[in-house]
Amino acid sequence: MNLSLPLHPANTPLDAPNQQWGDWKWQARHALTTLKQLQERFQLTPEEVRGTARALVQGLPLSVTPYYASLGDPVDPHCPIRQQCIPNILEDTEIPGDLQDPLGEEKHEVAPHLVQRYPDRALLLVTDRCGVYCRFCTRSRMVGQGTPEQGPGARNLKSLEPAFQYLRNHPEVQDVIVSGGDPGLLSDARIAAVLEQLANIKSVQWVRFATRTPVTLPQRVTPGFCQALRSHPSLWLMTHFNHPKEITPESEAACAALVNAGIPVMNQSVLLRGINDDVATLESLFRGLVRIRVRPYYLLQADPVRGTGHFRTPLQTGLDLMAQIQGRVSGIAVPKFIVDTPGGHGKVAIQKDPVISRTAPSMDLPGTTMPGTTTLRTFRGEHVDYVDPA
Numbered sequence: 603m604n605l606s607l608p609l610h611p612a613n614t615p616l617d618a619p620n621q622q623w624g625d626w627k628w629q630a631r632h633a634l635t636t637l638k639q640l641q642e643r644f645q646l647t648p649e650e651v652r653g654t655a656r657a658l659v660q661g662l663p664l665s666v667t668p669y670y671a672s673l674g675d676p677v678d679p680h681c682p683i684r685q686q687c688i689p690n691i692l693e694d695t696e697i698p699g700d701l702q703d704p705l706g707e708e709k710h711e712v713a714p715h716l717v718q719r720y721p722d723r724a725l726l727l728v729t730d731r732c733g734v735y736c737r738f739c740t741r742s743r744m745v746g747q748g749t750p751e752q753g754p755g756a757r758n759l760k761s762l763e764p765a766f767q768y769l770r771n772h773p774e775v776q777d778v779i780v781s782g783g784d785p786g787l788l789s790d791a792r793i794a795a796v797l798e799q800l801a802n803i804k805s806v807q808w809v810r811f812a813t814r815t816p817v818t819l820p821q822r823v824t825p826g827f828c829q830a831l832r833s834h835p836s837l838w839l840m841t842h843f844n845h846p847k848e849i850t851p852e853s854e855a856a857c858a859a860l861v862n863a864g865i866p867v868m869n870q871s872v873l874l875r876g877i878n879d880d881v882a883t884l885e886s887l888f889r890g891l892v893r894i895r896v897r898p899y900y901l902l903q904a905d906p907v908r909g910t911g912h913f914r915t916p917l918q919t920g921l922d923l924m925a926q927i928q929g930r931v932s933g934i935a936v937p938k939f940i941v942d943t944p945g946g947h948g949k950v951a952i953q954k955d956p957v958i959s960r961t962a963p964s965m966d967l968p969g970t971t972m973p974g975t976t977t978l979r980t981f982r983g984e985h986v987d988y989v990d991p992a
């Protein structure tokens with residue numbers, strides 16, 4: 603166990619020279635994928651050791667980039683970074699409500715690797731690989747599962763052609779989410795080629811590129827990567843910060859490079875028990891994101907993915923937290939709280955109802971109309987009447 607080494611790129615447990623540390627391909631190649639590599643970095647609990655042993659033979663695989671591992675606390679198992687990336691034997695537990703495919707993506711597959719759950723948008727799954735496998739992943743049933751031949755190698759342009767053809771034949775689909783796995787792991791040339799195909803389908807008005815690389819592999823955001831993303835004229839990058847500890851000089855530089863290249867960056871966080879389910883952490887996260895010019899877009903209730911029950915909070919927790927957040931930060935830093943309904947029935951935005959009571963317009967006196975009045979609860983808990991125009 604080598605816990606005394608400072609977590610600095612120049613002297614990491616992997617002894618990577620700075621130049622290599624900043625190279626995303628080196629980071630991807632040197633991802634921690636074995637129990638021994640984890641143990642060289644972290645003082646693992648018995649639950650983490652058993653969880654890792656399990657992940658090496660079944661379920662969601664193990665992969666942690668050296669960069670993301672460097673953010674984790676070597677000794678504290680409650681560290682929000684290590685909880686997100688180190689397997690735990692609790693993944694072997696199934697609780698009521700758990701589903702293998704919580705968003706019903708398989709039944710909504712309209713072409714190979716293309717999922718359509720809404721009339722106007724579709725999800726294109728271009729790879730099954732990620733730099734870090736997040737232990738709460740909604741697509742844990744499929745990410746990292748294929749052999750190299752069945753995985754990213756199979757999703758070359760030829761294998762995606764039926765999906766492109768479907769989009770050509772269905773002009774009602776105007777919004778395509780390029781996801782996976784993490785499409786940020788693809789080469790610049792492959793990213794550009796996929797986006798050029800989509801740019802040539804005129805009915806696709808904009809593309810959302812979903813990647814966690816600014817968080818888990820910020821070295822990936824190179825000038826070539828930004829250039830490749832610009833292969834579609836209207837591209838929004840969706841990323842996934844869950845905790846303020848993930849906002850580092852490296853991730854900040856990655857987001858700055860994207861925004862400075864003209865690419866809007868939005869964030870979808872997942873509400874995770876023991877990681878970010880308290881108001882101070884969420885406030886710090888949302889403020890930090892706006893500071894680095896990333897718009898907090900969604901706070902997602904954790905999907906009921908089989909084996910992730912230990913991460914899930916009751917719905918009421920999210921409602922209460924969001925009510926507190928509303929009063930603490932400006933609207934630009936307040937995401938929508940979203941439940942993606944189990945079974946693939948679509949997202950529902952929810953919040954605590956601020957309406958205390960409502961009275962309809964009335965004509966108590968002849969010729970006199972009393973306007974309708976709504977009593978609202980403010981973030982301070984005051985009850986204030988809003989009177990409709992007569």
Ligand code: SF4
Nearest residue numbers: 732735736739783814
């Ligand atoms: S990066 Fe996204 S797809 Fe990959 S494991 Fe994490 S949540 Fe799942």
